Amino acid sequence: MSADVELSDVSVTFGSFYAAKNVNVKVNGGEFFSFLGPSGCGKTTLLRAISGFQEPSEGKVLIDNKDMSGIGPNKRPTALIFQNLALFPLMSVSENIAFSLEVRGVSKEERKKRADELLELIALEGQGDKKVHQLSGGQKQRVAIARALAVEPKVLLLDEPLSALDLKLRQRMRTELREIQKRVNITFIYITHDQGEALTMSDRIAVMNEGELEQIGKCDEVYNNPLTPFVATFVGENNPLYGKVTGIEGDKAKIETADGQYLATMNESKKLNIGDESIAFVRPESLFIPRDGDNFDNKIDVNIESFEFEGNLKNFYASLKSGAKIKFSVPNAIDTSSITSGSSIVLGFESSKSVILPKASLAID
Amino acid sequence: MNNFLFTQPFFKKNGKAVAIYFLVAIIFWFVFLVIIPQFYMLDLSFRTNVPPLARGGPEDYYTFEHYSHFIFGSKTATDAFNFVDLGVFGRTIFVSMLVTIANLLFCYPIAFYIAKIANPSTARLLIVSLIIPFWINELLRSFALRILFANEGVINNFLTGVGLLDQGILFITYDIGLYTGLIYAYILLMMFPLYNAIESLDINQIEAAKDLGSSSFRTHWRIVIPHAKPGIVSGCTMVFMLTVGALATPVVLSSPNTLWFPQLIYQWFNMNDNWSRGSAYSIILLIVSVIFVLTMMRIFKVRIGEIIK
Numbered sequence: 001m002s003a004d005v006e007l008s009d010v011s012v013t014f015g016s017f018y019a020a021k022n023v024n025v026k027v028n029g030g031e032f033f034s035f036l037g038p039s040g041c042g043k044t045t046l047l048r049a050i051s052g053f054q055e056p057s058e059g060k061v062l063i064d065n066k067d068m069s070g071i072g073p074n075k076r077p078t079a080l081i082f083q084n085l086a087l088f089p090l091m092s093v094s095e096n097i098a099f100s101l102e103v104r105g106v107s108k109e110e111r112k113k114r115a116d117e118l119l120e121l122i123a124l125e126g127q128g129d130k131k132v133h134q135l136s137g138g139q140k141q142r143v144a145i146a147r148a149l150a151v152e153p154k155v156l157l158l159d160e161p162l163s164a165l166d167l168k169l170r171q172r173m174r175t176e177l178r179e180i181q182k183r184v185n186i187t188f189i190y191i192t193h194d195q196g197e198a199l200t201m202s203d204r205i206a207v208m209n210e211g212e213l214e215q216i217g218k219c220d221e222v223y224n225n226p227l228t229p230f231v232a233t234f235v236g237e238n239n240p241l242y243g244k245v246t247g248i249e250g251d252k253a254k255i256e257t258a259d260g261q262y263l264a265t266m267n268e269s270k271k272l273n274i275g276d277e278s279i280a281f282v283r284p285e286s287l288f289i290p291r292d293g294d295n296f297d298n299k300i301d302v303n304i305e306s307f308e309f310e311g312n313l314k315n316f317y318a319s320l321k322s323g324a325k326i327k328f329s330v331p332n333a334i335d336t337s338s339i340t341s342g343s344s345i346v347l348g349f350e351s352s353k354s355v356i357l358p359k360a361s362l363a364i365d
Numbered sequence: 366m367n368n369f370l371f372t373q374p375f376f377k378k379n380g381k382a383v384a385i386y387f388l389v390a391i392i393f394w395f396v397f398l399v400i401i402p403q404f405y406m407l408d409l410s411f412r413t414n415v416p417p418l419a420r421g422g423p424e425d426y427y428t429f430e431h432y433s434h435f436i437f438g439s440k441t442a443t444d445a446f447n448f449v450d451l452g453v454f455g456r457t458i459f460v461s462m463l464v465t466i467a468n469l470l471f472c473y474p475i476a477f478y479i480a481k482i483a484n485p486s487t488a489r490l491l492i493v494s495l496i497i498p499f500w501i502n503e504l505l506r507s508f509a510l511r512i513l514f515a516n517e518g519v520i521n522n523f524l525t526g527v528g529l530l531d532q533g534i535l536f537i538t539y540d541i542g543l544y545t546g547l548i549y550a551y552i553l554l555m556m557f558p559l560y561n562a563i564e565s566l567d568i569n570q571i572e573a574a575k576d577l578g579s580s581s582f583r584t585h586w587r588i589v590i591p592h593a594k595p596g597i598v599s600g601c602t603m604v605f606m607l608t609v610g611a612l613a614t615p616v617v618l619s620s621p622n623t624l625w626f627p628q629l630i631y632q633w634f635n636m637n638d639n640w641s642r643g644s645a646y647s648i649i650l651l652i653v654s655v656i657f658v659l660t661m662m663r664i665f666k667v668r669i670g671e672i673i674k
Contacts, residue, residue, distance in 0.1 A: 051576060073576045080576045086569035090591045099587075100577035151578060 002029035002186040003077060003154035005050060009059035012045050012211075019045040021211040023059070027189060027204075029154075032181050034190040034198040036235065037208035038363065043191045046208075047157050050189065051080045063155060078155040079148035083163060085140055087132045093143055094119070094128030100151040118146040121180070138169045145180060155187045162197060174200050195235045199223065207231045209363070225267055226355060229279050234363035238281040239326045242359070245276045253356050255280045258322035262298045264356035277359040284315065286353040287328035289336070289345060296348025302326060304343045410645035431645030450629060450646075457626035458653065461608040464547045468555040468604050469597065471548070476559035477589065481568060492560075499553055507546050507617035514542035514618070543618040543625075550614050551607045555600035562596025563589060595671035602658050609654050626650055 005027040012020040020042040027033040035043040048054035049061055052073035061068045068076060079100075088096050095102075097118050098111040106114075119125050122142035127135075135143065141161060148156055158177075162170045178201050181188045192198050198205045199219045206216045207230070215227040226232035229240065243257035253266050255278055264280040272278055282298075290296060302318035305325075309315075313329040314336055320326060328347060330336050339345060376384045410431055415424045435454075438447030479488045498506065513519045514536035521533030536542045566589060574584040590597070615625030630650070633643035662669070 053572060053576075073572070074578045074580065078576075080573070082569045082573055084567065084569055086567060086573035088570065088573075088588060091587075099574070099579070102587075103574075103577065103579040103583050147577070 003064040004029045005155055005187060005189065006062040007046065007059065008062060010046070010049060010056045010061065011058040012049060012054060013057040018211045020049070023213055025206055025213060025216060027187060029187055030185055032178065032188045032190065032201055032203045034192060034202040034205040035208055036192055036195055036198040036205050038193055038234065041208040042211040043208050044159060047080070047159055047189065047191050051078050051157050052076045077153055078157055079151070079153035080157045081144050081148050081159065081161045083159045083161060085144040085161065087140060087144055087147070089132050092128065093124070093130050093132065093135070096132065096143060097146045097150055099147060104151070114150060118150060121183070122146045137165050138173060141165065141173055149184060153186065155189060158188065158190045160192050177201060207235060227267060227270065229357050229360045229362050232281045232355065232357065237284055237327065239284065240362060241280040241282065243278065243280070245272045245274050245278055248272070248274065252351055255356055259320040259324065260300065262354065263351035264354040265352055266356055270357055272356065272358060278356050279359055280354050280356045282349050282354045284327045284329040287347045287349050289330065290348045294348060297351040298349050298354070300347045302345060302347055304339055304341055304345065306341055406644040406647055409641050410648050412641050414639045414641040431642040432649070434642060435646060435649060453624045453629055454626050457609060458657065460544065461605055464544065464608045465601050465605045467548050468552060469601060472552065472555040472559050472600070476556055477563050480560050480564040481571065495553060495556060503550060504613045504617065507614045510542060510546045510549070511617050514545070537618065538620045540620050540623060543615060543620070546614045546618040547608050547611060550611060551604045554603040554607065558596040558600040559593060562593035566592045594665065594667060598662060598665060598667045601661070605658065606654055609650065
């Protein structure tokens with residue numbers, strides 16, 4: 001059983017500070033939905049508003065079209081997984097998992113049965129009598145999920161639960177979370193500042209900045225067609241090229257920068273006019289070193305400053321004539337041994353792989 | 366030998382001077398202020414009560430008479446048991462237990478409020494207002510309560526003055542003043558261990574319980590109280606021990622008809638000039654209180670290490 005969650009004009013204020021401002025979003029039943037944003041952007045506040053720990057100052061939270069105002073966290077069909085998991089250290093694993101049943105007066109045998117079922121779901125069969133501190137990080141994670149699922153909530157809320165894990169485990173838990181969500185088929189609302197997590201797990205994501213929603217959409221949509229410079233630079237990496245619009249050709253706009261003219265694609269909802277201050281964005285992986293026969297819409301002269309080896313990619317840091325910095329990545333499979341610090345080369349990129357947006361502040365500012 | 370001592374981690378960590386100071390201070394405290402007086406009392410409690418000049422003489426010998434006096438009374442008494450002293454003792458232990466429980470019930474909500482609900486500035490204000498009255502000496506605080514509770518005292522005058530009562534309540538006669546005074550006397554020793562224990566609980570634990578559907582009561586019962594157990598036991602132990610041994614408050618506040626056990630001890634020492642019997646009574650109080658506390662710890666499954674944390 002899953003439920004829709006709708007935030008309708010939700011604002012949360014602390015004094016004169018808006019932790020969340022006019023947030024409108026509808027999460028569909030059974031969806032894996034992520035709120036993505038830097039720390040302090042208000043995403044945790046929204047989660048607390050959905051779970052009932054924080055009443056919105058304005059607006060409404062609706063779960064299954066039912067207004068949740070005045071309904072406490074212990075009465076909502078939601079379960080929250082805390083950032084530090086908040087497992088009960090003085091209880092055994094089974095007691096933790098069955099706690100929500102215990103408080104509802106479910107009999108001991110029934111509780112044991114359900115705990116065993118859930119232990120099986122999280123692949124921890126037979127470990128119910130252990131104490132929480134005897135478990136590894138990933139196991140604790142799974143126990144927290146099982147505990148939240150014990151009463152069959154309609155919505156599971158997750159507050160950056162993977163942030164304390166090391167990289168490998170985090171990557172494995174992403175897959176596991178996604179699998180568990182498919183199996184139990186309930187709505188997952190996930191909070192994270194890690195765009196990798198959000199992109200790999202979610203059906204849709206909402207990008208937040210300073211309490212406001214910047215963009216809601218499918219992962220590839222948000223990545224490929226960011227609506228604001230903030231989204232362009234927060235979700236994945238992006239090189240900004242600042243300039244003025246000098247020409248419009250269909251859905252493309254020509255931008256004049258200090259280093260030359262480039263052609264980039266406009267977003268349907270963010271049409272530009274000639275003379276507008278704007279930014280064209282091109283991602284590090286969309287910048288290519290042209291080979292014979294390649295013909296790119298845009299060419300850009302750069303001077304290599306330094307590079308780093310990331311494993312699958314080699315990242316180059318270069319400067320343009322005007323002093324602007326640019327980063328590009330080349331798959332490790334391509335031989336780049338001739339390019340070293342100080343080399344001057346020409347890069348190419350396709351206008352279809354570059355978006356142009358009205359000027360606004362970036363995530364990295 | 367010297368070298369061996371100075372290469373110990375304790376010396377390396379603290380430096381020679383500080384380490385020697387610690388050692389000397391602790392040994393002095395333990396030997397001179399704890400062991401020697403207690404052993405002296407223990408020894409005295411098994412000796413006949415003779416004037417100092419007769420010490421070591423034929424009349425000074427070891428005997429159980431003071432302990433048997435506590436249980437069976439004087440040799441000339443007609444009762445089978447010393448009902449008076451046993452009664453005072455039993456009442457002291459029993460009332461101290463109630464005082465401890467009352468203290469716990471009273472302090473727990475306040476400690477929880479200060480630790481987890483109040484914002485930092487309110488919490489500070491509350492802690493300060495808890496502490497300030499204790500800048501005043503215990504005896505003076507007891508007298509202040511006496512003024513409040515006296516038959517013609519502030520409370521009775523107020524109640525009769527506004528016409529709520531025709532006649533004042535006999536707070537002192539019925540020992541209500543004493544119980545209030547005892548509860549109040551050591552309240553901080555319950556408050557602070559409780560506060561510290563609750564304060565260290567991760568607020569997410571409480572929220573997680575709530576989110577999982579737990580009522581407030583159950584959250585306290587299953588999450589907060591188990592976490593705070595060492596603090597609860599530590600507070601209860603201190604309050605119980607000090608209440609059982611309280612002297613100033615009972616002297617000022619108890620009704621003329623009743624005695625608190627330490628008052629009895631005081632009488633043997635100072636009024637009847639029988640230090641041996643006073644010592645015996647002190648040892649009895651000490652041992653019974655310790656056994657009582659250890660039993661409670663056993664029942665509530667707390668280890669001594671947890672308490673001193």
